[in-house]
Amino acid sequence: MKLLLTLLPVPALVGFAVSFSAPSDRPDTTAEAAGYTIDATHSSVLFKTNHGGVANFYGRFNGFQGEVTHDPAAPGKSSIRIVIDASSIDTNSRDRDRHLRSNDFLSAQEFPEIVFESKKVEAEGDRLHVQGDLTFHGVTKEVSAGVEVVGTGTMRGAKVAGFEARFTIDMGDFGVSYVAQNPGTLGPEVELIVSLECRAE
Amino acid sequence: MDPLTQALKGILPPLALAVPILAAAWRPFGRRPIEDSAVTRGAAPAAIGLGYLAGHVALTGWPPLAWDVELKHGLFYLCLLATLLGLLEARGARPARVGQLILSVLVPVYLLDFVRAHRWTTTESVLWSTGLALAILAGAASAEALARRREGVSIPLAWTVVGTGAATALHLSGSTSLGQLMGAWTSVLGACVVLAVLRPRFRLAPGALTILVLLAGGLLGGLFASELRPISAILLFLAVFGPWLGELPRLRDRSGPVGLLTRLLPVLLLSGAAVWIEVVSRPADPYADAR
Numbered sequence: 001m002k003l004l005l006t007l008l009p010v011p012a013l014v015g016f017a018v019s020f021s022a023p024s025d026r027p028d029t030t031a032e033a034a035g036y037t038i039d040a041t042h043s044s045v046l047f048k049t050n051h052g053g054v055a056n057f058y059g060r061f062n063g064f065q066g067e068v069t070h071d072p073a074a075p076g077k078s079s080i081r082i083v084i085d086a087s088s089i090d091t092n093s094r095d096r097d098r099h100l101r102s103n104d105f106l107s108a109q110e111f112p113e114i115v116f117e118s119k120k121v122e123a124e125g126d127r128l129h130v131q132g133d134l135t136f137h138g139v140t141k142e143v144s145a146g147v148e149v150v151g152t153g154t155m156r157g158a159k160v161a162g163f164e165a166r167f168t169i170d171m172g173d174f175g176v177s178y179v180a181q182n183p184g185t186l187g188p189e190v191e192l193i194v195s196l197e198c199r200a201e
Numbered sequence: 202m203d204p205l206t207q208a209l210k211g212i213l214p215p216l217a218l219a220v221p222i223l224a225a226a227w228r229p230f231g232r233r234p235i236e237d238s239a240v241t242r243g244a245a246p247a248a249i250g251l252g253y254l255a256g257h258v259a260l261t262g263w264p265p266l267a268w269d270v271e272l273k274h275g276l277f278y279l280c281l282l283a284t285l286l287g288l289l290e291a292r293g294a295r296p297a298r299v300g301q302l303i304l305s306v307l308v309p310v311y312l313l314d315f316v317r318a319h320r321w322t323t324t325e326s327v328l329w330s331t332g333l334a335l336a337i338l339a340g341a342a343s344a345e346a347l348a349r350r351r352e353g354v355s356i357p358l359a360w361t362v363v364g365t366g367a368a369t370a371l372h373l374s375g376s377t378s379l380g381q382l383m384g385a386w387t388s389v390l391g392a393c394v395v396l397a398v399l400r401p402r403f404r405l406a407p408g409a410l411t412i413l414v415l416l417a418g419g420l421l422g423g424l425f426a427s428e429l430r431p432i433s434a435i436l437l438f439l440a441v442f443g444p445w446l447g448e449l450p451r452l453r454d455r456s457g458p459v460g461l462l463t464r465l466l467p468v469l470l471l472s473g474a475a476v477w478i479e480v481v482s483r484p485a486d487p488y489a490d491a492r
Contacts, residue, residue, distance in 0.1 A: 013306040094484035098375035103273050109426045110272060110315040136273065175271065177261045178378055182207065 001081040014162075031113055033071030034159050036198030039084065040064060045084055046193040057186075059100075061114075063088030068198045070149070070151075070161055075123040080130060082194065085115040105171075111138040116167070116194075120149075130165065139174040143167050159200035167192040211381040212388040214259040215252035219389040222248040229399040243291035245408030248415065249389050250284025253415060256385025261378060272426045273378055275312045276418045283411040286355035290407040301345065304414050305338035306330075312418055316425050337417045340441050344413045347444050348406035356405050356444060356463040357393040360412055362465065363440045364390055366472025369420055370437060378426035383419045386412060413441065430482055433475040440475075443467035 002146040045064050051057040051181050063085030070078040086108040101108040118132035119142075128147040133140050151163035168191050179188045226244030227235055235241055246391035257264070257277045264274030309330045317326045348356050364387030372380030390412070397403040405412075420437055423429030447453065447464035455463060 090453055095375075098428050098484060099377070102374075102378075103271065103378040103422065104376060104378045107271060109319075138269075175265070181210075181260060181262060195294060 001199065006044045025161045033069065033073070033077060034161070035157075035201045036070065036159075036161055037201050038064070038066045038068065039160075039197045039199045042197035044193070044195045045082075046195070048191040048193065049189065051186060053184055057091075059089060059091035061085065061088050062090050066196075067201075068163065068196065068200075070152075070160070070163075072149075072152075075121055075128055078118075078121040078130075079130065080116070080121075080132070082116050084195075086114050105176055107137060109182060111136075116143075128163075132165065134169065135179055136169065137174045137176055141169075141173060155199075162196065163200050164193070164195045167194070207377075207381065208384065211256050211260050211384045213255040214393060215293050215385045215389050219248035219252035222251065223392060223396050227400050229396055229404060235400060235402060239292045243288050243408065244406075245393065245403075245405050246284055246287025246291060246411055248392070249386060249408045249411050250280055250285070250287065252389035253280050253382075253386040253411070256388070257430070260381050260385065269314060272312050272315070272418075272422045273382060276382060276415060277416055279308060279414050280411060282307070282372045282396070283414045284383070287411055300410055301338055301341040301368060302357045304410065305334045305341055307419050308337050308414060309333035309421065313425055314422050331420070336438070337413070340438060341410055341413045343442050344409035345406055347448075348404060348409035350448070351444070351464075352392055352397075352404045353401045354397040355388050355447070355461050356409075357403075358461070359396050359444045359465055359468045360405070360409075361387055361390040361394055362468045362472050363416065363437060363443075364412075366440065366476055367416055367437050370433050370475045370479045371419060371423045371427070371429060373476070373483060374427055374429040375422055376423060376429070379419055379422050379427060379437060382416070386415050393472055402460075425433075430478055433478050434476040436471045436478070440468045440471035443471055460475065 015198065040063075043064070046058055046059040047060070048056055048058050056134065061084045064082060066082035068081075069077065069079045086106045087101055089097055089106065089108070091097055091100065100106055113135070115135040116132055118130050120131040122129045122131075124146065126149070128149065129144065130147050131142065131144040134143045144163045145167045147163050147165040148165055151158070152161040154160065168189055171186075171188050171190055180188055209466060223229075224242050225238050254340070256281070261273060262339070264270055270278070283300070283304055288374045290300065313330070313333075316329075318370070321329060364383055368380045368383035368387055370380075371383055393403070393405065417438070420429070421432040424431060424434045444467075445463040445469050447460060452463045
């Protein structure tokens with residue numbers, strides 16, 4: 001009994017510590033502008049495309065880095081830059097990954113980076129609307145996407161913020177001719193789903 | 202798109218252009234002997250070059266008109282240049298050595314621009330580019346010499362074997378489009394083999410330079426822009442020199458099946474080994490057991 005009473009505060013302390021380190025789940029619109037670095041360990045860059053006109057297929061990129069500036073009071077001052085390592089594509093099959101890295105699709109050796117750099121950010125209700133240059137397969141084109149501010153807060157003493165954006169691109173627009181020359185195999189549209197947890201610098 | 206349709210797309214357009222050119226110059230079913238002329242000499246480079254260009258457009262679309270194009274589109278422009286040099290040579294302009302030199306330097310410099318930008322230091326760039334240019338120059342000189350020396354089936358057939366090996370190895374290494382592009386020029390060589398059976402005086406020269414440029418470009422693409430094993434690329438390139446076995450003093454006068462076999466055997470062994478290496482080294486699927 002004495003031991004039980006001694007140990008009783010432990011779960012309470014653990015619970016307190018967890019709640020203290022967990023960020024709030026609502027956007028903090030009163031927060032000041034902050035510069036963040038993407039925490040790749042807690043972020044995901046996924047893609048979704050149609051396979052053979054039958055099903056949606058999902059894959060991911062495991063290597064990426066970047067910076068985000070978020071100013072809740074003046075969204076126009078916000079910015080994002082993300083650099084994805086094209087050769088880090090992962091679709092749960094080494095043989096297929098090799099094909100996707102080849103010059104049929106990503107040409108990952110020739111164009112090792114997929115880069116998005118924002119040019120304009122606007123508030124759109126609770127969300128943000130970002131416009132910028134996407135460089136993919138060596139071709140740079142302007143794209144735009146809605147961005148959800150998933151949450152902001154403090155975690156282990158550092159300011160953190162979460163964002164999720166979805167870009168839809170046509171592979172043919174970026175010079176991936178294999179898809180256009182072999183209609184019905186993949187895509188041609190690809191949705192890039194970028195879910196980022198960012199930590200203040 | 203099913204594999205047969207994909208293959209036909211890379212084979213039919215080159216043949217549609219190449220066969221009429223070869224037939225018009227060499228009249229395969231005619232009875233009179235064909236005399237050596239600029240037309241007969243120009244038929245092979247025109248058929249191979251234009252056939253490949255047609256296949257390239259059918260498979261990948263028109264390449265962008267720019268210097269810094271993707272590697273596979275660079276093959277289009279190099280083929281165009283090699284074809285022009287081959288046609289000039291057929292007209293008697295004799296730029297063979299100059300053409301070989303220009304293209305040997307251009308192939309690695311033009312196609313591997315991205316490797317210099319992302320991977321190589323300046324020293325590495327100089328060493329790699331020089332080494333590759335020398336290897337391509339040796340290959341081009343050898344290909345031209347063999348094509349001049351030997352008429353008939355053996356040289357077009359040897360090239361068809363190398364092309365088929367390169368197309369298969371590149372496809373197995375993960376690059377379908379480079380494999381298909383190699384298949385495009387190989388299909389024209391298949392037509393050259395048939396022509397050489399009907400017209401035994403047929404010679405590939407001066408079209409050999411175009412083939413060598415396309416093979417070297419495809420192998421460099423597989424090696425640096427895709428995931429072709431270096432040993433496979435080396436074996437396929439060495440296969441280009443294979444027919445010299447049949448030119449050794451004791452073998453060079455052999456004709457018929459024995460002569461053909463001595464020229465083809467090394468090519469078959471080297472190309473076959475490259476394909477075999479690609480087959481056995483395909484990555485194992487780590488999730489296969491989970492399915």
